[in-house]
Amino acid sequence: MGSITAAALLLATVPTVLAVTFQVGDTAGWNSGVDYTTWVSGKTFRVGDTLEFQYGLFHSVAVVDKAGFDGCDDSGATQRFSDGNTKFDLTTVGTIHFLCPSPGHCLGGMKLAVPVLATAATPPPPSSSRTPPPSPPSPPSSTPSPPLSPRSPPPYASPPATGTPESTYLTPTPSPSTPNAASKGVMSYGMIGVTMVLIYIWSH
Numbered sequence: 448m449g450s451i452t453a454a455a456l457l458l459a460t461v462p463t464v465l466a467v468t469f470q471v472g473d474t475a476g477w478n479s480g481v482d483y484t485t486w487v488s489g490k491t492f493r494v495g496d497t498l499e500f501q502y503g504l505f506h507s508v509a510v511v512d513k514a515g516f517d518g519c520d521d522s523g524a525t526q527r528f529s530d531g532n533t534k535f536d537l538t539t540v541g542t543i544h545f546l547c548p549s550p551g552h553c554l555g556g557m558k559l560a561v562p563v564l565a566t567a568a569t570p571p572p573p574s575s576s577r578t579p580p581p582s583p584p585s586p587p588s589s590t591p592s593p594p595l596s597p598r599s600p601p602p603y604a605s606p607p608a609t610g611t612p613e614s615t616y617l618t619p620t621p622s623p624s625t626p627n628a629a630s631k632g633v634m635s636y637g638m639i640g641v642t643m644v645l646i647y648i649w650s651h
């Protein structure tokens with residue numbers, strides 16, 4: 448997937464992805480006999496998320512401070528709910544404390560401390576660190592240049608296959624150097640190769 452597409456998808460889905468509704472206690476709900484410390488552990492709560500408390504007539508929800516939480520004292524509760532299905536929006540960073548004010552319930556463990564983190568950081572700029580990787584250094588070109596000065600008899604010293612071998616042997620003519628004629632050079636190399644082959648054959 449291209450980075451632009453991924454970024455667009457991410458941006459398009461941020462609002463729905465980040466808002467999570469937590470069912471407090473999962474299927475057990477807000478109830479006695481549930482270990483809410485265990486329920487909280489491993490979960491990440493952020494501003495914008497929602498806690499949903501579902502509970503029966505014998506329970507309710509009180510928002511307290513840490514002292515109230517520790518001492519199971521709801522006298523200083525800042526909010527109370529008893530509708531049986533309380534959706535509590537997490538709006539501030541920090542730990543928020545709940546307890547059930549029914550007598551003995553908090554002491555029995557019906558208390559909940561939720562650490563709320565800030566909203567997930569805004570997605571990083573899509574193309575900030577997307578510089579292409581450095582191209583590997585090209586290997587040094589090590590094509591050996593062919594020898595420029597022929598050390599064999601010139602092309603015309605080599606007759607076609609029908610010629611007499613003696614003439615080839617006996618009339619080595621110095622090579623007229625023609626350094627600037629590329630086509631002549633190619634032809635010369637070809638002819639030199641043929642000549643050397645012929646010399647090899649004839650001398651054996």
Ligand SMILES: [Cu+2]
Pocket residue numbers: 478479505506507547548549552557
């Ligand atoms: Cu209760």
